Amino acid sequence: MSTQSAEPTEFRESPSRSRRIATEQPVTLRAKLHLGFLTARGWGLFATGTIALLGAFLLGRRELLAVSLFLLLVPLLAAFLLRFGKADLKVTRTFNPQQAITDSGVRVRLHIMHEGRDAGIMQLRETLPTDFGAGPGFSYPSRTSGHGPAGSGSWYEYRLRLATRGIYSIGPVQAQVADVFGLSARPATLDxxxxxxxxxxxxxxxxxxxxxxHGSHGQASSNRRLTPDSFEVMTREYRPGDTVRRIHWPATARRGALMVRQEDYRATPRAVLMLDRSRAAFLSQGVGADPVVSIPQFTSPPKDSSKRFEWGLHAALDIGAFLADTGFGIDLIDHRGDSINEVSASGTEDPYELFAGTYASTRMAQSLAALGLEDAAPVRRDPASATLGAALKERLRERGDRLVLILGETTRAQADSWLEVVGTRSRVTVLCVVSRHDQGHGAIAHLRQAGWSAVAVTPHSSLAEAWAELGKQT
Incomplete structure (x- = not known):
């Protein structure tokens, strides 16, 4: 086997995250006439055959006629066999690490091998998202490619640096497949x-x-007292997707409907993180509007985001990881009461997963990776909706449970709506991500008067400082 590195070895998105289109090659006369099914060598052989055929007719030489027909038919036959033939090529693409972190490098490794007949010489090019420009090019097989009982192949490696979260589409490998004599060529997609x-x-x-x-470190209390009827409090109705192993049969028999266990609900207090993802809250219109940040969604159209929403999303992740370390189970929802796992393309398998334990931060980062602003019309719905109220009522049942609201630009009227849907319960923390420091003071003051901890931040604010300021309002 051999390893051949692609050049350049690293691709980086522009700091402004603006889309950069690769320079298109000028259309040649050969492309306009659709003569690409033969290579320059093939067309040279065909032209030689044509001249030989003309000479055979002029000179009357039968042997020259046979040579000319051979020269004419060989490139055409090569093109025919290449068009309908198939080289058994297999492309294996691996990433190191398997899940990349934004602003850090990831190595992409390609292993290309074939079985059976010789695949011939091919020029390969990896397909990358438009922001990266033209992908790296390779030549297959490489000069020192290995051969074995399972076939032959070559290894290629290059690096990417991802500036934006999301699900990137890497590949496929585009090849210029040629016959063994280099007479004919055609484009092909290998994977x-x-x-x-x-x-x-x-x-x-x-x-x-x-x-x-209250306490030295704010550790979550876990000494809940269980009652004889604790299964009634620790269960909920069965939802599609729940595993059969979580069905609580005594509660099912008593209620006459399928009931599933809430894992350690009483022993582990819950922290609900509500991330507002409405477009009106994070994408202002008109003069000074927020620039749109595109979040890749693999083969689907990208989702819209903004700098303020990115700040709020990272704040939700950091706060969630902090609360999980202090003993809380984290429940991520959006402004409509839907679980983040349900509305994000990178959501985990269980839409009602409670993030807790050692890998809570990693699982939350996976759920938030492809999250974007809502796709609905720019009209923002009233947050005091029945769905959000029902979701909060279902999730927040214990005195030790907490609620963290991460909002966009919020007016006094919208603050009243949040107070109406949440109620005047304590242990509510609010971060309003605004464009300028002089915005949102009225809404923040109104929320503080209701007994909530609230602060306004901008995309340039420090989350640590904002979190410390919220702690002083206790």
């Missing part, structure tokens, strides 16, 4: 695109107290 998941970075918060908590 299907591979999905590369880019996770948002998770930054650890300082181990300070939790806003609204």
């Amino acid at each position: 299907a695109p591979s999905a590369l998941l880019a996770l948002p970075q998770c930054n650890a918060l300082e181990p300070t107290g939790i806003p609204g908590e």
Whole structure:
């Protein structure tokens, strides 16, 4: 086997994340006349045959006629066999690491091999998203490609640096397939695109107290007292997708409907993180509008985001990781009460997963990786909806449970709506991501008067400082 690195060895998106279109090659006369099914060598052989055929007629030489027919038919036969023939090529694409982190490098390795007849010489080019420009080019087989009982192949490697979270479409490998004599060539797609998941970075918060908590470190209390009828409190109705192993049969027999267990609900207090993803809250219109950030969705159209929404999403991840480390189970929902796993293309298998334990931050980062703003019309619905109210009522049942609201630009009227749907319960933390520091003061003051911890931040604010300020409002 051999390893041949692609040049250039690294591709990076532009800092502005604007789309950069690769320079198109000028259309040649050969392309206009659709003469690409033969190579320059093939057309040279065909032209020689044509001249020989003309000479055979002029000179009356039968042997020259046979040579001319041979020269004419060989490139055409090569093109025919190449068009309907198939080289057994197999492309294996691997990523290291399997899930990339934004602003960090990832190595892409290609293993291309074939079985059976010789695949001939091919010029390969990897297909990358438009932001990366033209993909790296290779020549197959490489000069020192290996041969074995399973076939022969070559290894190629290049690096990517992903500036935006999302699900990137890497591939397929485009090839210029040629016959063994180099007389004919045709374009071919060797494989299907591979999905590369880019996770948002998770930054650890300082181990300070939790806003609204009393104690030295704000650790979540877990000494819940169970009652004889605790299964009634610890169960909920069966939802599609729940595993059969979670069915609580005593509660099912008593209620007459399928009931499933809430894993350690009483022993583990819950923190609900509500991330507003409405377009009106994070994409302002008119003069000074927020620039749109595109979030790749593999082969689907990209989702829209903005700098303010990216700040709010990273804040949700960092706060969620911090609360999970202090003993909370994290429940991520959006402004409509839907689970993030349901509305994100990178959501985990269980739409009602409670993020807790050692890998809570990684699982949350995976769920948030492809999340974008809502696709609905720019009219923002009233947050005091029945769905959101029902979702919060279902999720927040214990006194130790907490609610963190991450909102966009919020007016005084919208603050009243949030107070109406959530209620005047304590242990509510609010971060409003605004464009300028002088925005949102009225809404923040109104929320604080209701007993909530609230602060306004901008995309340039420090989450650690904002979290510390929320702690002082306890």
